[in-house]
Amino acid sequence: MNGYPRDMFEEMDEIFDRLFSRMNQDLMNGRPQVSGFRIIIDGGDLHTPVQDNREIPSRTATSPVAEVHRIDDEVKVITELPGAAKDSIRLDVQGSVLSIDADGVTTPYHTTADLPMVDVGSMQSTFRNGVLEITFRALAEEPASV
Structure with a gap:
């Protein structure tokens, strides 16, 4: 090109x-x-990944977009899981990566989100009308060394 x-x-x-x-x-x-x-809409200070979708992968699970927002002293992760049952949702944090898995009516869901510094023990979630919202208490970012 x-x-x-x-x-x-x-x-x-x-x-x-x-x-x-x-x-x-x-x-x-x-x-x-x-x-x-x-x-x-990237108006905050969190990194917004750019995805190159030239390759269309074969998928066994639907990968919804997980939005990460820092609002004051909280970090919110929001994703849509239409048709998923609340009791089928599984959340796991390993390092700075949140993994979200759920079983939907016709397809399973799997997605991940890169988290800024958060208190993992403060994780709370709500699931209403197919929308999952996970809230963490934000921790102060380490100052960049010069």
């Missing part, structure tokens, strides 16, 4: 061709379909 608009559109056409091919394969195999979009 040399940066000209024509090349960008050709690349987009190739991406859409792969997406539609994958959707047709999934439909033929009777797999459930998940569609949607996400909007990321």
Whole structure:
């Protein structure tokens, strides 16, 4: 790709061709379909990962987006788990990574979120209308050494 608009559109056409091919394969195999979009507004001081979706991985679990927000002295992680049962949700923190797993009506869910410095023992969660919200008490960030 040399940066000209024509090349960008050709690349987009190739991406859409792969997406539609994958959707047709999934439909033929009777797999459930998940569609949607996400909007990321990065107005805070937390890192927002950029994902390159050129490769469409085969998946056995749906990977919802987990949003991480720092609000005053709290860190909130929010994700959607439509059709999941509250008692099927499993949360695990290893180091600075929160893993979220749940069983949905038609598909299992798995996602992770990178956490800033938090008090893991303060973790509280609520699950209403398919939306999981996990709250931690934020810890002071270590000052960068010069």
